[in-house]
Amino acid sequence: MVRVRIAPSPTGSLHVGNARTALFNYLFARQNQGTFIIRMEDTDEARSSRESETSMLQDFQWMKMDSDEGPLQGGNFGPYRQTERLGLYNKYTQLLLNNNKAYPCFCSAEHIQEQREQKRSNNQPYRYDRACANLDADTVAKRIEQGESYAVRLRTTQEHVVVHDIIRGDIQFETDSFRDFIIVRPDGMPVYNYVVAMDDHLMEITHVIRGDDHISNTPKQVLVYEALGFPLPKFAHIPMILGKDQAKLSKRHGDTTVANFKEKGFLQEALINYLALLSWSPKTEREFFTMDELIQEFKLESVSKSAAVFDVEKLKWMNGNYIRQMEPNEYYKRTLDFVRASELFANGHISEKDIADEERFTKILLTVRDNLETLMDVGQYLQPFFTMPGLTKGINAELSTEAKEILELPTSKDVLEGFLGELKRVSNENNADGNPDSDTYIDAQTYKGLTKIVQKSSGAKGKALFMTIRVGISGEHKGPDMAELVSLLSVGSMIDRLRYTIANRL
């Protein structure tokens, strides 16, 4: 029975590096009908918080990595927060002390620190001098009785430790450099490398799958397992995710948390898919996988040994693909949060009433879909349908450089005035009272006919014709197909827009 765990520290929201480690654990668990466990390593009280834990657990949920055991749902191997497990460790420490596999060390932290610095400055590796390794029992008892504080050290007897790693094979370490490391601090707080080993054993973890920044911790943990007589789990150290500068991905690289990507309008499916492809490959040319397909295809043994640079550009590309593949109704639903978060909505240009007209709103959303890389982009592309920069208060009046260049074309005045004239003519034909109002629309075919007329009168064609009309009406140099855009805007509003552009922007 496979049991794996992800053990994050609740010190912020879930980082993509951790998310990827979690993903590999999750995939491995599911494909083996195993158990996926979340354990919070919250013993660093200064940095850990319950809020962080909550947001992390939400991130896992959003990523659709459902856990079988964890701090919220519990399980048979709890508790699932390290701070709640502290009582479990004492008896093991006592056992080690009784067996002489560990011993109390009365050296002060300051003294050790001094020695370490001295060695360092001489460019020599520090090793504990084992000053307290062989004190006789009476002395020890007496000093403890006198209230002298002490740390507990694990007695290291072997010269080297071999770690068997599923991805890297055997790795050998000399124990010399960390010999007799501390497992319990003077205040009784057990140390990380000691605690993980016990937790993993107590939770019956079969495969420890974690980032390769933990490789050098592993021999210490192996020593703990052996001292306690615990059977070893299997280890698999997966490569790090790097930033553009090839250094370990961290906050200073910008957006690196799952929450960041969620907010920016990345889809869970795309993030999972992209993350799965960092340091793992199906060894075919296929790139798109659903979670279920990943569960089928993923192979822990074929995880690469080298680190991967996180490339947002490729994630965006993948995200755009997922957006385009969605069912219209799902697309509508999943986009709404981002519509409501947009500036247009905040300024009242898009209202709940607009959104509630599901058919029309979906139609509009669909016309801008090809332009999206993330769902957050909708705000930008929806603008032409609901307002125009400069025309409406609260919207930035600045035109992009590209848009300005288009309006500077020699034919642009003729194009805009020509098109304005045609719109007026059409609306007069359609309205008995001769006043263009907001209920008159033209269809794509009519629009094409009008552009032909304007082409003749202005002499502009192609880009000079269509881009000028686009900028004149929308204020943007990119966006949905013109025929679709025009057929969704009332003639009255287009007339207003053109007048504004002619008056203020030419």
Add this chain to the structure above:
RNA sequence: GUCCCCAUCGUCUAGUCAGGUCUAGGACACCGGCCUUUCACGCCGAUAACAGGGGUUCGAAUCCCCUUGGGGGCACCA
């Protein structure tokens, strides 16, 4: 400094374990073209890599050694 890990296009990778089919394949980005009398989407194409040096071998991206480069650890942090 020391220990450990890693090394194919700018980036993600296939090929490496079982050497020849590799004048090194795919994808992102970039550049060019087509489609659309427009941007985007889509399609087509181009540029672009075996870190260096020694071996072993008829033959090395693939095996061995060295160098170089990069990363991570070296705590009474997790």
